[in-house]
Amino acid sequence: MISSFPWESVGIEHDSAWNETLARYGRSFWLASRFLPRETRHHVTTIYAFFRHLDDIADTGRLEPQLAETMLRSWQAWLVSHFATPVPNPSLARAVARVYTRYGLPAQYACDLIDGLLDDLFPRRIRSHSELYHYCYRVAGAVGLTLAPLLGVHCRPGLSAANALGIAMQLTNIARDVGEDLRRGRLYLPIEDLARFGVDPSEVERLANEFRPPDHRLQAVIRLQVARARQFYRQAIRGYPCLPPRVRLAIIVSAEVYGAILHVIERNQYDTIRLRAVAGYDDKAAALLRAWKIHRRLSRGGNCPCPSFGIA
Template identity: 35%
Template sequence: MKPIDYCREKAQASGSSFLAGFKFLSAKQQDAMLVLYAYCRELDDIVDECSDVNVARQTLAWWRSDLEKVFQAACVPEHPVNQALQSVAADFVLPQDELVELINGMEMDLHHVRYQTFEDLQYYCYRVAGVVGRLIARILGFQHQQTLEYAEKLGLALQLTNIIRDVGEDARMGRIYLPMDELQQFNVPAHTILSYTPTPEFAALMRFQFERAQQIYREAVALLPDADKKSQKAGLVMGSIYHALLLEIERDGLQNVLQYKIKIPSPRKMRIALWTWLFGFKP
């Protein structure tokens, strides 16, 4: 199997919203997005599926070593995703340090199951989502450096949407990503979340999370320079799909994230993608 075919199978098996906005791109850009997604998915699977923390940490260390080979022209990486990434990184000038930061972010999941403040959470989000936004912006192309700031902030908005959506699922793994000082502010003990018990206080906490995520979507889009709106349109499509997910969670009742995971059906994703491609994204 060719490395790109491995990446394609990895992406198709996920059913993620991540790739829905990229069907309008050139074949070369689509392949680059597939490779980037497969890279993220492989790292995420190590953390989620490996029950032994030491084994997971060793596996991530192996990925660091194999990633080094991506940036050495005389070397061939061992993993098919990194083999595919080697040409993508060269073609789109993807910085090694941003790809390393993704590994750093995944490693945080091995020893951080709580974040004390939103500032602490933002640092994690930068590593697992902000740098992804920056890498996507590089693949799509841009003229202004401010576009990287937009992409990083949009990545934060998407990750906060994931955190809101996954409160119950994360609790089942003993994780709480909502900042602990905000739980205290809204009088929500950790056991309320870990026991999946909706309360009026939890509803108020989630309303606060929702409104902050909404504001960050607006701030992100406002940062995008007009000159780069056309080239970055596929990223805006992805942002629009995740924003629709955030609104769907709010319509469903923010407390329900403790009980089940909200999803946007694929046909609706494609309608959102087409609408955004034609008319833009205004959160």
């Protein structure tokens, strides 16, 4: 999920407050957002704030599951009603409704996100890689698909890439947070992957509770998730030409900086049971350089090369 961020303590109308708090709690997002035009950055941050708020309801553990479910369903009803029903945070709702209305953003993706978050309220296990991808679409791909029209992406390849980038980032989260998720009663490593390498789910839960490192079998399972994440990052790259030049660098930076977490996981010998992989200064500097090179290479191509900007 999106990294923890206390939006309730931030005035939703104050861009400077967002920037200060983003720099502290959402560092990768903040860094990438610096490369967006100011107005676009403000609107993207508003939508990020909305999704961060939803994610915090489900993921911080501050709320009883039944209360969290009620709050999430109230937001879902608000989306379905085209912003007509009451919600727990009216100031956030007003700001979000303005952005949705201005850009004609589809509400269905946020409803799908909420469905994914509702599933996270209680202990869960993912059975197969297809179930994993569906979960990643809900909690991350749907975010990319919501933001795409705001960023000026409307063609089918561009939307497919937006979904792929969200899935790549969520798979990165899953590979990074194995121990942390298990200690919260969540096992996102697919059961079929564990079985393929001869790992019983109870073994993984025991390792997490005892803060013990993974053996070679579990390392192989985590390595597989890293490989899958990279596959989706590569799919996202295909959509870079569909991004308007004024926002392209920001999205490439976002992908490269977040993808750098995978390098840290590898350096840590796939021990995400005890260790949290965090990209350091050198990792981010290298990611920025890669992003700039990709951006420069694409800058010769101009605007979206698709025959039509329409989805059909």
